[in-house]
Amino acid sequence: MSSLLIKDLRKSYGGVEVLKNINLEAESGEFVALVGPSGCGKSTLLSMIAGLESVTSGEIRIEDRLVNDEAPKDRDIAMVFQSYALYPTMTVRENMSFGMESRRIPKAEQAETIARVAALLQIEPLLNRKPSQLSGGQRQRVAMGRALVRDPKLILFDEPLSNLDAKLRIEMRTEIKKLHQSVGKTTVYVTHDQIEAMTLASRIAVMYKGVLQQYDTPKTIYEQPVNKFVAGFMGSPNMNFLSATIGESDGARGVVLDGGDGAVLPLPEGRAGGLRPGQKVIFGVRPEHFSAPQEQRAERRGERSVIVSAMVDLIEPTGSETILMTRIAGQTAVVSCEPDDAPAEGAVIGLAVDMNKVCLFDPATELRL
Amino acid sequence: MRWLTDHTPQLVLIPTIAVTIAYVILFSVWTLWMSVSNSTLLPDTTYAGFGEYVRLWTSRRWTVAYQNLFLFGSLYVIGSLVVGTLLAILIDQRVKFESVWRTIFLYPLAISFIVTGTVWRWIFHPQTGVELALHDLGWISARFDWITDRDFALYVVVFTGIWHASGFAMALILAGLRSVDGDLVKAAQIDGASMPRTYRRVILPTIWPIFLAVAVVLLQFAIKTYDLVVALTQGGPGVATTVPAIVVYDLMFQRGQIAQGAAAAVMILVALALVLIPYALYTGWRARQQGDHHG
Amino acid sequence: MAEAAHIEFNPLATGSRRRQLTSKTIIYLCLTGFALMYLLPVVIIFLNTLRPLDAIVREGFIAWPESVTFSHWAEAWGSFCIGGTCEGVSRFYQNSLMMAVPATILSTAIGLVNGYILSKWRFKGANFIFGVVTLGVFLPAQMTLLPWAFVLGNLGLSNTISGLVLIHTIQGLSFTTLFCRNYFINIPDDLIKAARIDGAGFWRIFRRIILPLSPPILIVTVIWQFTGIWNEFLFGTVFTSGANQPITSAIVAFSGSGTGERHYNVEAAAVLMSAIPPLIIYLVGGKYFVRGLTQGAVK
Numbered sequence: 001m002s003s004l005l006i007k008d009l010r011k012s013y014g015g016v017e018v019l020k021n022i023n024l025e026a027e028s029g030e031f032v033a034l035v036g037p038s039g040c041g042k043s044t045l046l047s048m049i050a051g052l053e054s055v056t057s058g059e060i061r062i063e064d065r066l067v068n069d070e071a072p073k074d075r076d077i078a079m080v081f082q083s084y085a086l087y088p089t090m091t092v093r094e095n096m097s098f099g100m101e102s103r104r105i106p107k108a109e110q111a112e113t114i115a116r117v118a119a120l121l122q123i124e125p126l127l128n129r130k131p132s133q134l135s136g137g138q139r140q141r142v143a144m145g146r147a148l149v150r151d152p153k154l155i156l157f158d159e160p161l162s163n164l165d166a167k168l169r170i171e172m173r174t175e176i177k178k179l180h181q182s183v184g185k186t187t188v189y190v191t192h193d194q195i196e197a198m199t200l201a202s203r204i205a206v207m208y209k210g211v212l213q214q215y216d217t218p219k220t221i222y223e224q225p226v227n228k229f230v231a232g233f234m235g236s237p238n239m240n241f242l243s244a245t246i247g248e249s250d251g252a253r254g255v256v257l258d259g260g261d262g263a264v265l266p267l268p269e270g271r272a273g274g275l276r277p278g279q280k281v282i283f284g285v286r287p288e289h290f291s292a293p294q295e296q297r298a299e300r301r302g303e304r305s306v307i308v309s310a311m312v313d314l315i316e317p318t319g320s321e322t323i324l325m326t327r328i329a330g331q332t333a334v335v336s337c338e339p340d341d342a343p344a345e346g347a348v349i350g351l352a353v354d355m356n357k358v359c360l361f362d363p364a365t366e367l368r369l
Numbered sequence: 370m371r372w373l374t375d376h377t378p379q380l381v382l383i384p385t386i387a388v389t390i391a392y393v394i395l396f397s398v399w400t401l402w403m404s405v406s407n408s409t410l411l412p413d414t415t416y417a418g419f420g421e422y423v424r425l426w427t428s429r430r431w432t433v434a435y436q437n438l439f440l441f442g443s444l445y446v447i448g449s450l451v452v453g454t455l456l457a458i459l460i461d462q463r464v465k466f467e468s469v470w471r472t473i474f475l476y477p478l479a480i481s482f483i484v485t486g487t488v489w490r491w492i493f494h495p496q497t498g499v500e501l502a503l504h505d506l507g508w509i510s511a512r513f514d515w516i517t518d519r520d521f522a523l524y525v526v527v528f529t530g531i532w533h534a535s536g537f538a539m540a541l542i543l544a545g546l547r548s549v550d551g552d553l554v555k556a557a558q559i560d561g562a563s564m565p566r567t568y569r570r571v572i573l574p575t576i577w578p579i580f581l582a583v584a585v586v587l588l589q590f591a592i593k594t595y596d597l598v599v600a601l602t603q604g605g606p607g608v609a610t611t612v613p614a615i616v617v618y619d620l621m622f623q624r625g626q627i628a629q630g631a632a633a634a635v636m637i638l639v640a641l642a643l644v645l646i647p648y649a650l651y652t653g654w655r656a657r658q659q660g661d662h663h664g
Numbered sequence: 665m666a667e668a669a670h671i672e673f674n675p676l677a678t679g680s681r682r683r684q685l686t687s688k689t690i691i692y693l694c695l696t697g698f699a700l701m702y703l704l705p706v707v708i709i710f711l712n713t714l715r716p717l718d719a720i721v722r723e724g725f726i727a728w729p730e731s732v733t734f735s736h737w738a739e740a741w742g743s744f745c746i747g748g749t750c751e752g753v754s755r756f757y758q759n760s761l762m763m764a765v766p767a768t769i770l771s772t773a774i775g776l777v778n779g780y781i782l783s784k785w786r787f788k789g790a791n792f793i794f795g796v797v798t799l800g801v802f803l804p805a806q807m808t809l810l811p812w813a814f815v816l817g818n819l820g821l822s823n824t825i826s827g828l829v830l831i832h833t834i835q836g837l838s839f840t841t842l843f844c845r846n847y848f849i850n851i852p853d854d855l856i857k858a859a860r861i862d863g864a865g866f867w868r869i870f871r872r873i874i875l876p877l878s879p880p881i882l883i884v885t886v887i888w889q890f891t892g893i894w895n896e897f898l899f900g901t902v903f904t905s906g907a908n909q910p911i912t913s914a915i916v917a918f919s920g921s922g923t924g925e926r927h928y929n930v931e932a933a934a935v936l937m938s939a940i941p942p943l944i945i946y947l948v949g950g951k952y953f954v955r956g957l958t959q960g961a962v963k
Binding site: 456 | 698702703726803897898932954
Binding site: 047050071072073077078081082083085087088089090098099102103146150 | 852854855857858859860861862863864865868872873876877
């Protein structure tokens with residue numbers, strides 16, 4: 001039985017369709033991240049799951065029950081808002097008990113639940129404070145506590161970490177993950193931050209322009225993006241897209257970078273099927289899939305890498321890694337390398353490209369080939 | 370049941386919507402209709418055309434009232450803004466007991482026009498006020514009888530109006546002064562601008578929307594002015610201080626010319642619309658402009 | 665809002681000590697001058713409530729009281745003759761209270777709910793309704809006199825305080841709805857969404873979330889409604905007469921008429937008395953008074 005099932009869901013305002021034919025399914029206990037740039041429809045989708053927006057057509061089922069027309073309170077869900085939406089005139093305890101009061105849960109049971117959740121989130125000392133007396137991280141915890149006391153079938157998060165500073169965000173990210181592991185609730189988590197999605201989710205739904213582009217595990221989304229948008233959106237720094245043409249060398253298909261020396265970069269076996277020589281492609285390679293030739297990273301795994309030459313324009317040390325702005329075959333490419341291996345600006349270096357990791361896209365449809 | 374919970378907001382609103390719409394639209398249409406009807410002492414719904422408007426605009430009492438409104442309105446608005454700005458700037462100089470000063474300058478707004486008008490009538494009237502006091506001091510030839518002088522009585526109304534409203538202008542302008550970015554003032558000081566110049570060239574120009582807003586509110590007060598004049602001069606001497614609102618009351622309830630009174634009321638509405646519609650359009654336009662700028 | 669950000673720079677703290685001193689002196693002189701201008705009229709009238717009538721008639725209002733008596737206040741309150749009855753202003757005072765208190769409570773209460781709906785439960789046509797409500801704020805009273813006369817006549821409320829309560833409640837609705845709506849619009853919508861997910865309905869959200877957040881706007885609205893209704897004159901004059909008038913109309917009725925012997929000292933006491941309730945509210949709720957002013961005019 002799936003915990004959440006979304007079937008052919010559409011949403012339009014007036015004549016404008018903001019969600020187009022969304023299909024999504026979450027198993028019980030799963031952590032689903034909805035990710036995409038702003039305006040992609042992810043928040044609308046979450047609001048529709050919550051019952052705060054009406055459904056234009058399609059179905060939303062929570063534990064097999066059709067909830068399209070049910071009020072939010074009848075859906076057995078909880079939600080954590082970006083602004084936390086803690087009731088400012090109530091104490092933390094009252095914030096947490098408000099929903100249970102609405103449900104007429106006996107006082108003793110309320111107190112017991114609050115005590116349990118407060119212990120879980122380590123917010124017991126805060127129970128009698130007002131939201132205005134809490135720090136950002138504490139408010140975040142209380143907002144989650146309010147969601148958990150309800151013991152809902154589904155917890156929805158709407159960009160819950162975006163109001164926190166960078167350091168706290170990473171801390172809270174870990175806490176959310178731990179929390180999910182201990183309570184095991186099915187969770188839908190909206191974010192625009194692909195790192196949050198990668199670290200937290202068991203499955204990621206990448207959305208763009210109202211369309212669900214890909215719905216899969218983080219590993220698959222990262223390694224086998226269905227199209228150029230997903231490939232470019234996930235990963236930081238972004239994947240490099242170089243224009244290229246399919247060529248042939250010694251009977252094997254390979255890629256020839258446009259504007260380069262014409263060398264054919266051989267593709268691994270099984271990757272060249274369906275490609276014809278002369279076909280235009282987009283050659284996608286992530287910054288971390290370049291390495292110094294002597295490292296032989298791919299070869300140590302029994303795979304192949306090919307060497308390309310790159311002109312280093314600029315280096316940007318970030319501490320843990322160094323980012324090189326380079327030109328490969330005259331096209332700009334971003335390369336990440338070990339700080340100790342960083343070349344000088346202006347140098348011409350050889351880079352090993354991990355050929356098993358590259359992605360090829362059709363320039364017209366932008367789909368992965 | 371579901372339908373009922375879903376539509377609670379609308380259901381709750383319906384009575385008040387009905388009442389408000391009736392109040393705003395029906396009442397306006399009603400008075401409009403009365404103005405083109407045959408009504409005299411009693412309302413009469415027979416259509417009679419726009420004759421009452423013509424008679425209204427040819428009556429001297431009304432044209433004088435309209436002229437008075439223009440003179441009073443402009444002097445009252447300008448005067449209140451000037452005094453209000455001056456008071457706001459004085460208070461903005463980090464003076465001690467700021468709230469005491471503010472309380473003193475603003476309290477006239479809390480008391481009614483009737484009290485204001487009555488108090489100032491006693492002070493301005495030659496038989497009770499300043500003139501008599503000067504006589505008692507031995508200055509027998511002293512004259513201060515503006516309130517009974519056809520040519521000057523309107524300025525007494527203007528003065529009293531400013532006394533009543535300048536605190537209002539002060540409060541809003543002071544709030545505006547406080548909202549000006551402090552760095553702007555520092556920059557002007559470093560550029561060597563004197564304090565008066567800083568106010569004139571830097572601070573006041575940045576808060577001009579507040580001046581506009583205050584001017585519009587005051588103009589609205591001016592157009593609706595009634596109680597103040599009744600308490601102060603009762604429109605006299607003669608018709609020297611008569612304003613449109615007084616004419617409306619007289620026509621409707623004293624002279625039994627309901628149709629013409631309604632026509633006069635419609636003219637007050639027109640005057641208000643002439644002030645408020647351009648202002649509403651302008652603020653709407655400006656909000657859109659700013660919206661565009663902020664993306 | 666605007667009061668929060670204050671210019672942290674004091675232009676007067678620059679320049680030589682002597683220049684600073686001169687400017688400070690000029691500023692305080694100006695302020696004192698204006699303050700006298702604002703306070704003197706009321707002080708003068710107050711002093712005259714303490715003076716005997718013959719002294720006022722002889723010397724006018726502007727003179728120092730030589731003998732002082734508070735009896736005129738008592739006379740103005742309880743035994744002064746206005747329009748044939750000799751009950752002083754106490755009766756009219758009561759009328760004004762009976763008019764202003766219910767009208768304030770009713771218009772504020774309804775305005776709160778209206779504002780809540782128009783800001784937090786927006787539906788198709790909500791903007792149109794809000795537009796009409798806003799127009800009601802600007803509609804001049806003169807446009808409504810004839811219809812009110814008809815409505816009050818048919819309801820049998822002519823020359824009653826209840827009639828004035830009705831007028832001021834409906835008139836005030838526009839104002840209170842506008843104020844409350846503009847205040848509630850700044851409450852984050854997420855709060856309402858969270859409460860809906862928590863299972864709260866329309867009235868529960870109002871009672872538990874909106875009302876606890878309302879005191880600032882409630883005070884502003886009550887202050888302005890009460891002051892406005894208490895001070896109102898036109899409707900009181902047109903729709904009531906004799907013993908049913910509110911205080912403002914009564915004052916004009918006796919101090920404005922030029923016939924008979926004038927009792928300036930008693931009249932002065934009555935006039936000041938009529939100003940006391942709004943003045944007390946102003947002095948107690950001054951902060952909110954100014955806040956209402958800024959919100960009402962700038963937004």
